[in-house]
Amino acid sequence: MLQKADLDAIDWKILRELQEDGRMTNVELSRRVGISAPPCLRRVRRLEETGIIRGYRALLNAPALGMDVVAFCLIGLKHQSETELKVFADLTRGWPIVRGAWMVSGESDFLLHCVASDLATFQSFVIEALTSTPNVDTVRTALTIRKVKDEGLVEIPA
Amino acid sequence: MLQKADLDAIDWKILRELQEDGRMTNVELSRRVGISAPPCLRRVRRLEETGIIRGYRALLNAPALGMDVVAFCLIGLKHQSETELKVFADLTRGWPIVRGAWMVSGESDFLLHCVASDLATFQSFVIEALTSTPNVDTVRTALTIRKVKDEGLVEIPA
DNA sequence: CTAGGGCGCGAAAGAATCTTGCGCACGGAA
DNA sequence: TTCCGTGCGCAAGATTCTTTCGCGCCCTAG
Known part of the structure; x- marks a missing residue:
């Protein structure tokens, strides 16, 4: 490579x-x-x-498309066996509201980047999807107020 | 619009x-x-x-470019006046390690998406930049173990 | 019902870009 | 020095982009 x-x-x-x-x-x-x-x-x-460029993406304006809620969810699981982690990872891939997801170390096990059309939709997702998942222990949410910085993933040295 | x-x-x-x-x-x-x-x-x-498409971006493979550490930082400030919020927002724009930043509501005031070449670099950033900023109260970090999902920001109905 | 205007599509042509093949220069190794 | 691999630039054909134009549709006012 x-x-x-x-x-x-x-x-x-x-x-x-x-x-x-x-x-x-x-x-x-x-x-x-x-x-x-x-x-x-x-x-x-x-x-x-060689995979250094993974792909190309148009960046869309979420609010203009009726997506008024952007939030992050920190998820703590009850059991963190490899099997359980994979189960939850697969679940996130099936939730359209979840646009990005990472397995993390620290106080939580997963961090989810969520986008929804309105607060009611997001809250329903949290209650009916996240909280209802058996292995989910804690859900902490952070609603975004405004985007402060949004650049590419990698800093390119000048 | x-x-x-x-x-x-x-x-x-x-x-x-x-x-x-x-x-x-x-x-x-x-x-x-x-x-x-x-x-x-x-x-x-x-x-x-009309700004619905904000731009286009090549997606880069961070690990292949020597960026082995991807983390999120939840920042709590001591004072949340509009002035203080703006000061911290401007600071994030000047830190190359911070690739994305959001002002959030909840237990923290800002969420930072950080990418660094190694753990030492990231830890130096947390200590020398974040913790050293006078108005910063709390810093919670979550190192990412693996990326689970990474799709576009907006779900497009079929 | 009918005429007129606005809107969006598709066809065609010229301009720009993409893509490939080739020759040349540079640098390291025998 | 000579050979060989690597990467550049040039040039030509193929593809794509971009504009212009005319057509048909729908909506509305008369």
Whole structure:
């Protein structure tokens, strides 16, 4: 697998540009990173094939689409055996309100990033889905008031 | 501003496809949503101009880029005046380790999504940046063990 | 009922981009 | 020095993008 060490300065520039604007044309990208289009496209393909670029996504405006509630849920389970963890992980994948989920260490076992159209829908989810799951012990929710920062996952050194 | 109600079934299909693959060519997109390319491109442009599509982003593989630590921090402040909240929000924007940040209600005031190259770097950040900030009262961290689910922000009805 | 306007689609053509093949330069190893 | 691998840039054909234009549909006012 391609590793960090195999990337040169141009690769990092490519990653930075595509993380900021994933739809940039290859011509524009090549101009910005200082090489011609063909080798630039070859580098992008290599980054995609080796999995360093996992994919591309349009970022949607949740409120404009009628999704007024964004919240995080911290879930504590009663039993944390590998089997039980996997069961809950699979459950999260089946809940459309859950847009992102991580297994975490600390006071909780899972952290869920949730989006819902309104508070009633979110509360129903918490009560009917989360709380009702047998192995769920604690549910702490944090409703987001405003998004403060939202950048790509990886900091690209200048 | 364009609202949810102004979107028809084809617009929703476009949003779903671009949320899954933001680099899809317009020809392929138009084929998938069942219209020809020109009106499809007009719809995409309209969704971009009205802010329903906020942008596009390449999704990077953090571990492959040497970012082995992904964590969330729940921050409680001593004082929550609008001024103090804004001060802390601005601070988060200046910390490269913080990739996403939300102001939240509940037991904490902010939730930070952090990515660092190693545990030592992350711990230094917590101690030297977070804990050292005068108005910071409590810092609870949750190190992620594995990512369970990572989809687009908005569920697109089928 | 009918005429007119607005809206969105599809076809076509020119412009831009993508993609491939090829030759060349540079750098390390025998 | 010579050979070889790597990566660049150039150029050409294929694909895609983008604009323009005309058509049909629906809604509404007369």
